[in-house]
Amino acid sequence: MPTIFTRIINQELPAKIFYETDVLLVIADHRPKDKVHLLIFPKTEYRNLIETPSDVLQQLFEVVKIIAKKLELEDHFRILINNGYGQEVDHIHLHFLSDRGPDKLTFLDD
Amino acid sequence: MPTIFTRIINQELPAKIFYETDVLLVIADHRPKDKVHLLIFPKTEYRNLIETPSDVLQQLFEVVKIIAKKLELEDHFRILINNGYGQEVDHIHLHFLSDRGPDKLTFLDD
Numbered sequence: 001m002p003t004i005f006t007r008i009i010n011q012e013l014p015a016k017i018f019y020e021t022d023v024l025l026v027i028a029d030h031r032p033k034d035k036v037h038l039l040i041f042p043k044t045e046y047r048n049l050i051e052t053p054s055d056v057l058q059q060l061f062e063v064v065k066i067i068a069k070k071l072e073l074e075d076h077f078r079i080l081i082n083n084g085y086g087q088e089v090d091h092i093h094l095h096f097l098s099d100r101g102p103d104k105l106t107f108l109d110d
Numbered sequence: 111m112p113t114i115f116t117r118i119i120n121q122e123l124p125a126k127i128f129y130e131t132d133v134l135l136v137i138a139d140h141r142p143k144d145k146v147h148l149l150i151f152p153k154t155e156y157r158n159l160i161e162t163p164s165d166v167l168q169q170l171f172e173v174v175k176i177i178a179k180k181l182e183l184e185d186h187f188r189i190l191i192n193n194g195y196g197q198e199v200d201h202i203h204l205h206f207l208s209d210r211g212p213d214k215l216t217f218l219d220d
Binding site (some may be wrong): 074081098 | 158159160164167168171172174175178184185186187188189190191192193194195196207208209210
């Protein structure tokens with residue numbers, strides 16, 4: 001059974017896409033816990049942080065830096081990675097959170 | 111002014127050291143927010159996640175995997191990185207958190 005993130009990648013489920021590369025996707029969390037709450041995940045379905053190869057992790061963090069710059073939040077965000085503990089989808093994802101940032105994010109499909 | 115982490119590295123301040131390599135240190139958080147609360151940081155004083163080079167980040171996460179394995183927590187931990195937002199020490203550090211794990215951690219100097 002593909003994860004909901006894989007189904008989003010396959011366009012079987014809708015999502016607000018903020019940023020995309022060949023290897024990863026950035027979407028809005030549909031139940032935001034903060035003013036800005038984005039999810040960054042690879043298109044390949046790694047179950048958790050432990051199973052994610054080092055080079056993929058590196059790419060995820062490169063995009064963290066890109067997003068922070070786009071949102072002018074380079075000095076004010078946090079990254080949370082739940083590995084089993086609090087993890088709701090068995091597909092590695094980084095939470096990008098901030099209580100600052102633009103009132104309305106602009107998405108690729110806006 | 112060196113950060114408290116640099117002062118720990120320089121042995122000017124005490125800390126419970128859990129793991130050490132040439133490039134990084136893992137210590138117990140002195141105000142734990144969870145059953146297991148470790149801090150992983152590079153010996154070089156990068157201000158935050160944004161300023162930390164990719165290869166250093168990669169090494170920090172390699173050690174996350176090592177720690178998870180040591181503690182038998184590969185399926186149950188989370189990583190938090192505060193970048194400006196909630197960050198108390200201006201020296202990049204990863205919080206390794208779990209509500210499970212051994213009742214008493216064994217440190218290098220035990």
